[in-house]
Amino acid sequence: MSDPVQLRTDRPAPNCVVLSVVGEIDLVTAPGLETAIAEHVAVAPYLVIDLSEVTFFGSLGLAALMRAMNQAEERGTRLLLVAGQRVLRTMDLTKTAELFSVYDSVDEALRSNT
């Protein structure tokens, strides 16, 4: 019954993947997101996850991102986040924002990568 989350993958550079997430990240969608992230972490040295169009981001979404972060570190993949207000609000409230590299836009995240 929840809006299905839409995932879109872009490859602006050979070593860089941008994963865009649109919709709610919740009990239903979080596991799928987590799987998608894990697949990209395995192949790309740089992964940008664009969460700017996420309309709901609760503790389950946060938990999925934190697990993905751990995997990325294990694989030596750099994980960069682009977060909108909803995501930042949840990270701020749980004091987890500092665990991630958060950027305002995909372009900004990509520039930091060069």
Next chain:
Amino acid sequence: MFSRRAQFPGDAGAPSAARRFVRAVLAKMRRDDLADDVVLLASELCENAVLHAGTGFTIELSLADVGDLTVAVTDHGPAPMELRRAEQPANPEYGGRGLALVHTLATAWGSRHDRNGHQVWFTIGGRVPVRPAPPADMPPEWPDPDTARWLLYMPVTEDLPLPVVVAELTRRLGDVLGVPGAAVLLDGETGTVELAGFGDRTRPSAVVVPLPLTPPRAGRLVVHGESVPESTTELARLTAQRITLAVEADQQHSADRERWLWMTYLAEATEMFSNSLDVRLTAAIVPQVLVPRLGRWCALHLHDQRGRLELAALTHEDENALAALRDELGPLAERDGALSVLLDDGADAAALGSPLDGVVMPLRVGGRAIGTISVGRPGHRAHRPEELMIITELTRRAAQAVDNAQRDSAHVATSQALQQALLPRALPQAEGVRFSAAYLPVSSGADVGGDFYDVLTLGPDRWFAVVGDVCGKGPRAAARTGLVRDVLRVLLRDGQPLARTFELLNEMMLEAGDPSQFATVALALITRQHTEPASVAVELVLAGHEQPALVYADGNVSYLGTHGSAVGLVRKFAVHPTRHVLLAGDTLVFYTDGVTEHRRGAELFGPERLAKALRRAGNRTADGLITAVRQAVEDFSAEAHRDDIAMVAVQVPPGDGARSLE
């Protein structure tokens, strides 16, 4: 209260549906401002329900009037809370952040477990989602402005008695706190009294707040009840401050009123003290004024002539206690008694021990002690400081009044003695001429005038009779009277003519250099004529004095003499002696203005009434005529004499005719 509820199945999609429901309800509540946070938290609770209970759940939103929003999510799982905890994800690093979010965002949250399931709820603050931090110096439970206004505001009116104001303030506190009873207690001289209170004061006291009164005054506000809200102490403190304001304002008001009453009392007392110049009367008034206002009893002791303290006046509220009081005071007045010791020490006051229980103060005038005033306690308490101040002040004024009266009586006694000494001890007795005289001092004896009379033998057939009035009163006038009398005696004995005698007297009076001292004199030089029938030649001088009345043997009356200057007044002095002959039965009556100026209201006795009294006299001897005048003056008016009266009558014994040789 606005509330909405909805049930959801226990599947993974339920939280998303619940989030839409919550967002819609919030829009209806017009609390979109809260939507994002409330949806976030509600979703966490819904996901928990689905994940851990695996059952359907109910979500309920309630918006309270004050703006607080409560969200409760109840699942239908049978598992107790403890069990659920154990079931939570094994890796806390990744999970368990849901309740952390609730804890961070909600103003309150909690969980409840019963047979219907497990409920987790949270409340998010209303229009002020985050409570502003109170200023550092403010108590943490400072009431909101409306509550404070309700607690403290009272109309400013003097008509409301203090207990009413305090009762209202106390009742309001009770209303706000919802406690069963409260009371305001004041510590007074006679113990603690309840100023005001309401409700059940037999319940245990939950909070006691002191009233911040100015010491030594003290009091407290007591809130009763088994359990009271947390804010009780702070609110009670606020009310205690307001009550203190009311109590102190009231005390200030009554202090002003009391001060005014004391001032009035003092003024009235002083007037009563000064009303009398009689020592015994003044002394008697003093204790009457003090009792019972300033004490149950009061005793006035005055020094007698030998310098010993003597009880001059005594009053007790209870007349039956007078005798015992007198006995107890007796030894205190002795040489080594408390009263005498106080005067010897020069102290300002001393306490009188049991059983008298009072205070004694010295009566002093210009540093000289004239006695003591002892005042018993009012009731069964010691004198208050303000009462002691009033007693001190009354003592000072009483001392002045008693001293005035004592001086005055001494002065009167002196003057009267002096005056008596100036009057002839006995009148001459002679054949063919009779003398009679009277002297009436002013009734009260307080003001001795300068009236005098004299009759002196100058030779075998010659006498002089004189009546005079020396201006002024008291010893100075008496001394001047002596001068006038002696100068006249000397000059007339020396044979000086009458006119010359008066000129010399005038010069002597002027030389004395006291312009306020002059005298009016009527003098007759009387020569017995060896005629048959007997007659008397009279040479009359009026120096500013009233004309004497000649009462003929047949009762007719005429006034004789020509007016001249009063002596001692001006240098340009002139008298005009006149000559007359008295025949048998004729009487020449001299008098002072005390007779003609004797008053009845604004009316004077006057020469007409005098003439009438003389004419109608039943007994026309010299004595009889004087008595008749005296009687007429007294009948005319019972008013006290304002002036002395001196009269002299010179008569040719009756049996013979009389005629004037004018």
